[in-house]
Amino acid sequence: MYDRFSNRERVRTVKKIIVLALVALGAFAVYRKIQADRAELDLWTEATAASES
Numbered sequence: 408m409y410d411r412f413s414n415r416e417r418v419r420t421v422k423k424i425i426v427l428a429l430v431a432l433g434a435f436a437v438y439r440k441i442q443a444d445r446a447e448l449d450l451w452t453e454a455t456a457a458s459e460s
Contacts, residue, residue, distance in 0.1 A: 412420075
């Protein structure tokens with residue numbers, strides 16, 4: 408039943424899945440950081456614009 412794929416192929420597939428998951432996690436972390444920085448900039452812009460008016 409498990410002879411369809413060799414052990415080496417299974418290890419390679421698992422490594423690819425792990426690398427793909429790490430890349431996706433890294434991209435998500437960068438996305439969240441950009442969103443947080445943008446939100447903070449919006450708050451500063453609103454706070455400084457309100458004090459000038």
